Structure formats: C-alpha cells, structure tokens
Amino acid sequence: xxxxxxxxxxxxxxxxxxxxNTENDAQRMMDPEHVEExxxxxxxxxxxxxxxxxxxxxPFVSGRALRIAMLDRLIERMKRLPGVxxxxxxQVARHVLSVHPAS
Amino acid sequence: MPWKDRYTISDEKxxxxxxxxxxxxxxxxxxxxxDLAPPCGPAGITPQDLTTPDAYFGMHGGxxxxxxxxxxxxxxxxxxxxxxxxxxxxxxxxxxHGEGHEIAAHGFKHEDVSLLSRDEECARxxxxxxxxxxVAGQRPSGWFSLPRPSDKFAxxxxxxxxxxxxxxxxxxxxxNGLADDVPHYWVTDFASRRAILxxxxxxxxxxxxxxxxxxxxxxxxxxxxxxxxxxxELDAQYKRGRQFAMVxxxxxxxxxxxxxxxxxxxxxxxxxxxxxxxxxxxxxxHWTTTFPAATHLKLEPSIWRDxxxxxx
Numbered sequence: 001x002x003x004x005x006x007x008x009x010x011x012x013x014x015x016x017x018x019x020x021n022t023e024n025d026a027q028r029m030m031d032p033e034h035v036e037e038x039x040x041x042x043x044x045x046x047x048x049x050x051x052x053x054x055x056x057x058x059p060f061v062s063g064r065a066l067r068i069a070m071l072d073r074l075i076e077r078m079k080r081l082p083g084v085x086x087x088x089x090x091q092v093a094r095h096v097l098s099v100h101p102a103s
Numbered sequence: 104m105p106w107k108d109r110y111t112i113s114d115e116k117x118x119x120x121x122x123x124x125x126x127x128x129x130x131x132x133x134x135x136x137x138d139l140a141p142p143c144g145p146a147g148i149t150p151q152d153l154t155t156p157d158a159y160f161g162m163h164g165g166x167x168x169x170x171x172x173x174x175x176x177x178x179x180x181x182x183x184x185x186x187x188x189x190x191x192x193x194x195x196x197x198x199x200h201g202e203g204h205e206i207a208a209h210g211f212k213h214e215d216v217s218l219l220s221r222d223e224e225c226a227r228x229x230x231x232x233x234x235x236x237x238v239a240g241q242r243p244s245g246w247f248s249l250p251r252p253s254d255k256f257a258x259x260x261x262x263x264x265x266x267x268x269x270x271x272x273x274x275x276x277x278x279n280g281l282a283d284d285v286p287h288y289w290v291t292d293f294a295s296r297r298a299i300l301x302x303x304x305x306x307x308x309x310x311x312x313x314x315x316x317x318x319x320x321x322x323x324x325x326x327x328x329x330x331x332x333x334x335x336e337l338d339a340q341y342k343r344g345r346q347f348a349m350v351x352x353x354x355x356x357x358x359x360x361x362x363x364x365x366x367x368x369x370x371x372x373x374x375x376x377x378x379x380x381x382x383x384x385x386x387x388x389h390w391t392t393t394f395p396a397a398t399h400l401k402l403e404p405s406i407w408r409d410x411x412x413x414x415x
Contacts, residue, residue, distance in 0.1 A: 015307070017256075017306055018256065018257070024255070024316075024317040027312070027317075028322075029306075029312060029313070029325075031327075031328045031331035033335070034328070064336070065284060065336055065339035065343060065345065066307070066335035066339050068339065069338070069339040
C-alpha cells in the first residue's frame with residue numbers, strides 16, 4: 001500500500017536553496033505567507049472532497065522560527081473546521097488496510 | 104547527508120527560548136550585517152569586479168544612502184569588509200568605524216578558502232587581520248565568510264582549517280553559521296572541546312538572494328518576499344526572545360525603491376519595544392559572558408550517525 005505524496009506539499013521545494021541540485025538561475029525562494037496559502041488551498045480541496053493531505057517537512061527547513069509560526073497558523077485554521085482527523089501515517093495505513101484490504 | 108554538508112557542527116543542542124537572555128532584560132537581539140564585497144567568483148575579487156557600475160555604486164551612492172538611513176535611525180551595523188576593499192577604501196572604512204559601526208573581516212578578497220592550502224589560507228588570514236587593524240585602528244573581533252551569488256551553496260564556504268585558524272589567530276567569533284538561530288559554538292575538536300563562538304546567518308534574510316538573483320534576468324526581483332521573510336522572522340523571534348540578523352549589500356539595497364522597502368521594515372522593527380540593536384561584536388561579548396563554552400557548551404555526538412546500510 002502507498003500513501004500519496006506530492007512535491008508541492010514539501011517544504012524544501014519552496015524554501016531550500018538549490019534543492020534537488022537545481023541551478024542558481026532556477027531559485028525562487030518563497031516566504032511563509034505565500035506557501036501557507038498554497039497549502040491551505042490544497043488542504044481545503046481535500047477537505048471538501050473527503051480526501052487526504054500529507055505535508056512533508058524537514059526540521060532544518062520548517063524548524064526555522066518564521067515557518068514554525070506559519071505551521072502554527074495553518075494547523076489552527078485546519079482545527080477550526082469540523083471533523084479533521086490528524087493521524088500518523090501508520091494510523092492511516094492501519095485504517096485503510098482494515099477498511100479496504102487488498103484481498 | 105548531502106544537504107547537511109557544511110551545515111552541521113558537532114554541538115546541536117540549542118538553548119530553549121526561556122533560557123536565552125539579553126542585556127537589561129531586552130526581549131530580542133537585532134543585528135544588521137552589511138557586506139562590502141562586490142559580486143565576484145570563487146577566486147575572489149578581481150580588478151574587473153571593481154570596475155562594474157554596480158560595484159562603483161555599492162561603495163559610493165548606495166553605501167552613502169544606506170549609512171544615511173542607519174544614521175537617521177541611530178542604528179549600528181557590522182560591516183563585513185574584505186581586506187582588499189579596506190586597502191582601496193581606507194577613508195570610507197575609517198569613517199564607518201568612527202560612526203560607531205563595527206568593522207569585521209570578510210576574507211582577504213572574499214575568495215573561497217576551501218580552494219587554498221592550509222599555509223596559504225593562514226598567510227592570507229594573518230594579512231587580512233593586519234590590514235583591517237591598520238585601516239580601522241582596531242583589531243577585528245569577528246570573521247565572516249558570506250556566500251557569493253554564483254556559489255552553488257548559500258551558506259558561505261569555509262575550509263577544513265578555517266575555524267582552527269581563526270581560533271589560533273585570536274578571533275572572538277565566526278559570523279555566519281547555519282546550525283542555530285542564536286549564537287552557538289562551532290566545535291573543531293570534540294575531545295578537547297576546541298570551539299569558537301558562531302553567530303547565526305540564514306540566506307532567507309540576505310538581500311542578495313531576492314534582488315536580481317543571481318544576476319540580471321526575468322522575474323528575479325522579489326523584494327516583497329524578502330520583506331515578508333524579514334518581518335515573519337523578526338516577529339517570531341521577538342515573541343520568543345531569541346535573535347534576528349539580516350545581511351545587506353549596498354550595491355543592491357542602496358537603490359531608492361529597495362531602500363524604501365528596507366525603511367518600511369525598519370519602521371516596524373523600531374516600533375517593537377526594547378529591541379536590542381547590537382553589533383555582532385557586542386552580541387558575541389554578551390554571549391561569551393552569559394553563556395560561556397565552559398559551562399554552556401553541551402556536547403552530544405552528532406545526530407547524524409552512520410549505520411551499516413545508512414544513506415549518509
């Protein structure tokens with residue numbers, strides 16, 4: 001079983017210099033407010049269709065004070081909507097395996 | 104781990120927000136670092152690098168406009184000065200020092216020292232210290248190795264010998280470390296606890312990465328992103344009681360429209376009660392007095408350990 005992942009919901013794509021060995025000309029480092037709106041839109045879409053969002057974070061990227069503050073805001077916004085489940089990947093996997101077993 | 108190359112030092116235990124203190128119970132330390140190196144390659148500043156219009160503006164109109172802003176706002180900055188720039192612009196450097204700004208070393212000619220032998224690096228380091236001491240009339244307390252716009256790595260390059268040589272030459276601090284967001288110790292020998300105080304740097308608060316980076320081209324001007332990065336970091340660190348440091352390049356930030364953006368940010372910063380505007384040397388002195396390595400360097404084996412089959 002695979003859990004979905006998308007590079008646009010990965011902090012390093014927006015914040016880390018020369019990520020995936022990209023050229024200097026390709027760098028467009030972004031601020032937390034801008035990324036918060038991208039992630040919020042992605043979350044809202046999944047929320048409306050009953051889906052799943054997996055945000056990938058690296059402590060040396062998202063651990064910076066300006067981004068911890070953004071993450072805090074983002075989680076607060078998510079918690080204001082009813083019925084959002086915040087499981088670990090393992091909890092999601094166990095749920096899917098029991099409800100939709102491969103066999 | 105490849106993305107941690109040159110980022111990691113062996114002490115990765117940071118102080119908690121509640122443990123960080125600043126003089127007179129001021130809530131947050133606020134540093135401005137001004138880089139006086141014109142854009143150059145890894146070999147360092149060449150005569151051609153000094154004759155571009157941008158380089159000329161950086162040491163004349165741009166620098167004058169930036170120092171006017173600092174003077175009007177009574178803000179003190181640390182100027183990171185390559186030795187060759189101090190030789191050429193000795194009067195300018197003396198005037199900056201006379202105004203109460205700090206003059207720190209920024210290499211002999213902002214070259215990539217990882218390309219040099221230990222002896223050559225040592226000779227250039229001693230010559231840099233001698234030149235800056237003579238020009239400014241005071242020995243530099245700190246040493247910077249800030250990134251060049253063409254570098255593949257945005258943290259600034261050091262060699263395996265740099266930090267050892269700085270300790271030998273009696274420097275108080277190294278100016279750009281990425282391993283923490285408050286001052287910390289860069290350890291060169293785990294067993295003997297040989298270390299130098301390191302002040303934090305992060306490229307998201309360095310103007311050169313947002314103002315026509317890496318050079319002229321389409322869509323490479325992002326001053327609004329830079330402004331929001333500065334503000335988000337300062338607001339978060341002020342609330343938590345830690346530290347904020349920004350790096351400015353006069354050839355970039357000195358243009359009127361960008362300077363206006365800087366002034367809007369400084370308006371906000373100076374509206375925060377009790378913000379401590381310190382030079383890097385003042386910040387370093389406070390830290391080595393309050394959190395000396397002898398009592399506050401908590402060494403733990405690096406979090407990156409190699410196991411059979413691990414990817415590091």
